[in-house]
Amino acid sequence: MAPLPTPSEQPDDTPEAYVGLDAGHAERLARERGWTTVRSLPPGSIITMEFLEGRLNFxxxxxxxxRCWKG
Known part of the structure; x- marks a missing residue:
């Protein structure tokens, strides 16, 4: 039987801390804090709702x- 995949770690971070920041600065800060994927979206974007560990959405x-949320 194949081993179960190990989920990537998710930084212990507060998404609300990014609200109000310049988008470029927020993305750099998120990557410095350990987020592996940072996704910027325009308001009202249609996205899939799958949760991806280690991803931060702006x-x-x-x-x-x-607005900012994990996954």
């Missing part, structure tokens, strides 16, 4: 993070 309007 909703960005006028180059500012207006």
């Amino acid at each position: 909703e960005v309007k006028d180059d500012t993070v207006i």
Whole structure:
């Protein structure tokens, strides 16, 4: 039987801390804090709802993070 995959670690971080930041700065900060995937989306984007460990999502309007969530 094949071993179970080990999920990637997720940083102990607060998504709300990114709200209000410039999108570029927020992405650099998230990567420095250990997020493996950072995704920037315009408001109202249609996305799949699968949860991906280690991913941080930004909703960005006028180059500012207006919402942030894990997965």
